[in-house]
Amino acid sequence: MNGVLRPVRLRPSDLVRLGTAGLRARPGRALLAALGIAVGIATMVTVVGISASSQARLLRQLDALGTNLLRVSPGDDLFGDDPVKLPKGAAAAVLRIDGVREAGQTGDTKATVRRNDLIAGEVSLGISVQATSLDLLRTLDGRVRSGTWLNAATERHPAVVLGSVAAERLGLTAPDAQVWIGNRWFTVIGILDRMPLAEEIERSALIGFPAAEEYLDFDGHPTTVYERSDDESVESVRDALARTVSPERPSDAKVSRPSDALKAKAAAAGAFTGLMLGLGAVALFVGAVGVANTMVVAVLERRKEIGLRRSLGATRGQVRTQFLVEALILSVAGGAFGVVGGALATFVYAGVNALPAVVPVWAPGGALGTTLLIGALAGIYPAVRAARVPPSVALTAQ
Known part of the structure; x- marks a missing residue:
């Protein structure tokens, strides 16, 4: 209308297909990048679960003993x-x-x-x-x-x-x-x-x-x-x-x-969690660096694809969103596997040590929320870099 060309709006399903296309093309690299996130999330969920299970046993014991x-x-x-x-x-x-x-x-x-x-x-x-x-x-x-x-x-x-x-x-x-x-x-x-x-x-x-x-x-x-x-x-x-x-x-x-001693043990179990969560955060940071590195390499390797999409009318915002969604999917996939792995590790540890298996509700939710944040932060720079590639340079790149 009025001779003005307007870019097509991408639906959420379109963004998901675009975001997963690059991951499906290079599954090995995507798996390794997601593994770094999974290890960090699994560590944090396991630490929280084991600590909560230990505290639950002490508190149950305290309730039973009075x-x-x-x-x-x-x-x-x-x-x-x-x-x-x-x-x-x-x-x-x-x-x-x-x-x-x-x-x-x-x-x-x-x-x-x-x-x-x-x-x-x-x-x-x-x-x-x-x-x-x-x-x-x-x-x-x-x-x-x-x-x-x-x-x-x-x-x-x-x-x-x-x-x-x-x-x-x-x-x-x-x-x-x-x-x-x-x-x-x-x-x-x-x-x-x-x-x-x-x-x-x-x-x-x-x-x-x-x-x-x-x-x-x-x-x-x-x-x-x-x-x-x-x-x-x-x-x-x-x-x-x-x-x-x-x-x-x-x-x-x-x-x-005497029951004060059991309460102190429960508090000590919770305090130790902070140290272990710090170690899990380090592993998660390493995973985030891996995701960012994977996305930067993907941008360099897919300059022709980016140029072609730009030539066909894709805006910088759409290209930027595509790579940002790809980073988010990669992080969330790793986070989901990490949550499952951490929960399984908690249940195994609790079973071996005769503890009540407890994984706080906030732990999986917090873990997935953290992976979204990590995916966004790790994907911002590669997405911006992809959006800045001129179509003419991208189409002539070797």
Whole structure:
């Protein structure tokens, strides 16, 4: 109309066909360029997935174990004259606090446990010998893996229950064996299961308070008191614990919540993700450089094609858009393969390590969004360079 020629508008489907034409003509080069993007995206998705899976396990464990367990241990002596000791009736006093359901206590006997009497007494294997009250297992919501727990009869005799780690270090997998504690044999009557909220118990050999006093010259003072209260009473109980255990000197009792350690582990797992994401970003940057290099070479090799399209009426904007779309398709294809690869790696890792497989929803979305941005940045310069090629120069190029 009016003798004015107007360039045909390219539909999205036309742009996709043009963008994929160059990639289909050189599939090997396109595959290698997309592989760089895929490796970077797969690394980042895997790191996020593994971190999220580890955090999920810790949080599930925390939900199952609860946050209503508190621990009382001796505080620091301001003058350093004598070691601080908790009173013998500490657990009984704690039970009188409103909201407390269970309370148990342990006391360090300073003795060592060995597999036999021929091993030097200095060899402890990192295992402590603890006197324990009978209600400790119920307070910690623990389980006996094999054998049995102490009772009113065995707590008075040379009988011992081993924590899971202590049993491993002593090379024992079942009870009915004997170990050397102090200067006599003790019979192993049980082995405990794991206790994530009381890892010190896992590394302990547990005997009754009466037996510890009779056979190991234990003074009867507990070194740790555990209590479990109603969920709604945790804070009020925490405020009252120190004053209840040591009314005259509340500073002699230090109160902590074991579940805080699991929360710290979950936070640490998330913090480590930042470092690994940085490594993934480096791989992604290398992939972006590969895409840009591929597109620059494509522009140089396809100057005749560009000139022909310009001669037939294609505008600079259309040529620029063609190469930009090609770079975007290349990046998104690599990103999609990277997301799938990263998710599969996460599921495999979670399965091998008995973790709940978790890939946050934002991870694949963020990964694909990142590849779009990378494709745009990597394709801008080659696209602009292609658009600036004059038709006359392109048609005569050798």
